Amino acid sequence: MQALLRELPLHQGLARLFGQLGGDGFWRAQVxxxxxxxxxxxxxxxxxxxxxxxxxxxxFDFAGAVDMADYGAGMYLLDPFHQAACAGIADGLYSLDGLAPDQFRQSEYYLSYFRHVVGSDELQFLLNHRGAVLSLSLGRQTAFDAAELGTLLCVRDWVLAAMRRHAELSAPEGLVGEPAVGSLGALLERSGVRLSEREEATARLILQGFSSKAIARQLGISPETVKVHRRNLYQKLNVGGHAELFALLLRRG
Known part of the structure; x- marks a missing residue:
């Protein structure tokens, strides 16, 4: 009996969640x-x-006001979860470390933007629906440990089922995407400089947090060629390195 009483708030929360399916209060009840x-x-x-x-x-921000304007203006192009969703991904619960590039946490995007908007760690429930991917992101200033990830994996199936049912009951116009801001290369070209296809791909991978060796594997070229592309795009954009490249993208976005 005592165990059931301790779990009473959880059962009450489930009742509120079911009652909000298709309604305005669903996501608040879910979170x-x-x-x-x-x-x-x-x-x-x-x-x-x-x-x-x-x-x-x-x-929903429980630690202080966060401005998401930069995300929709172009920062989403560097988001590992967005990249994975657009490339095709199965329904499930995913961790930042499971999807991010090898040097993501050393990237300027992570250090100057991600940590301040999301936190040091993120998990996302991802659900494919009507040709799009519905995402429920959970962010925190401290890392999720194995026990917490295990807890969320235990409830993954009903979380995804509730998300799907809510999406089915929601108005279709609520599931329409926003106009694209353009490619990352197009944003950088607002500086008046046109990058080659390889230079644009190199810039994108640098900003996403890939190391030179990982970029070489992604593009099927040698690490030495990556260095050449890196040097050329820095010269064209008149930036001194990764940090200045990210600052330029942020201004253009």
Missing amino acids: DLLRQLVPLDNALVSLMRSGQAPRLLAD
């Missing part, structure tokens, strides 16, 4: 329920579709 299981600093719901900017559906 509040997950916070009973794992501490969170923020949560974000978005719809991702290849060739479009993500549509932000709900935003």
